[in-house]
Amino acid sequence: MTIEIGNGLSKDFLDTLEASRAFLEKEHHLIRKIGLKTRRLAKGEVVFEVSLSEDFADGDTLHGGIFTIILDTILAYSVYAELNAMTPMATINLKTDHFAEAAPGTNILCTAKCDGVKNDIAFCTGRAIIAASGELVASAAGTFMINTRPITSATRL
C-alpha cells in the first residue's frame, strides 16, 4: 500500500524519515515487533496502521497498554513532521484514556497530530481507532521537550 504524502514536508525530511524507518524496522526490536505501517505523512500529522499479535493480548482482547506504547511513539513522529526534522526529544508527560477493546489481528488506525510548539515544548494528541468500524480504542495527549541531546547521564530534561 502506498503512503499518502501531504503538504508541507521537505524532500530532505522525507528522505531522512525513510532512512530512519528502514533502520527502525530492521534494527529496533520494539518497533519491529509492533509492526507499524506508515499510511500518511503531512506537516504535523501522521497516520499509521497496525495489526497486533496475541503477544500483546490480555485474555481474548489486546491489552490497553500497547496503545499507550504506540501513541507515545507516534505522537513523537507528529512532532518530527511538524518540525520537518528528526530532532532529539523526550516525552515530558502523557495522558492515555482507554475506550473500546480490540481483538488481536484487528486492523487499527493510529493517528497523531502536533497541535503546537511553544519554544522547546511540543503539544500533541492522538487516537487509535478500529479501521473497519471507526470505533475509538484509545486516545492520548502528550507533551515533549524538543532538542534534547543524546546524553548518557540519567538526567532526562
Add this chain to the structure above:
Amino acid sequence: MFDDQVLLRVEERIKASNMMQWLGLSVEPSDQGLIYHMGFCEEHIGNPVIRAIHGGVISCFLENAALLEALAQAPQGTEVNIISTHISYLASAKAKDIEARIATAKFGRRMGFFEASAFQDHQKKPIARAAIGIRLKRPEEQSLSPQT
C-alpha cells in the same frame, strides 16, 4: 505479612496475560505491601542511541502494576479495567529492571485511584510517576448490570 491467597491471585493474573509476560512483570510481597518488577529485555528499548527504555513501556508497566494492586485489594471475582493514566517522566530509564510501588489514593466501590512510582537506582529518585484510574466491577454489580 501478605495474604498468600491474594498473592496467588495476583500471580495467576500475571501468568494468564501475554502482555504482562512480555513486560516481564513479577511481584514481591514486603512489609510495605506489594512491590512490582519489570524485568528488562531488548524489546523494551525506545531510544537505541542512549539505550533508554521506551516511555510507553514504562507507562504500560505502571498501569499493570496499579491494575494488580487493585486486584489485590478488591474482593475475589472483581473485574478491574484501566480507564486512564497520566504519567510524568522524571528521568530517562536505563536498560535494566524497573521497580514500582503503588499508593492508593482512593479505593471506592466503583473506581480506584492509584499513584504509581517507578524506580531504578535510588528509592528517593523516581524515574516516573503516574496517576491511574481503574474501574472496579464487583461481583454483585456484574450480576445486576452485565452490559455496564
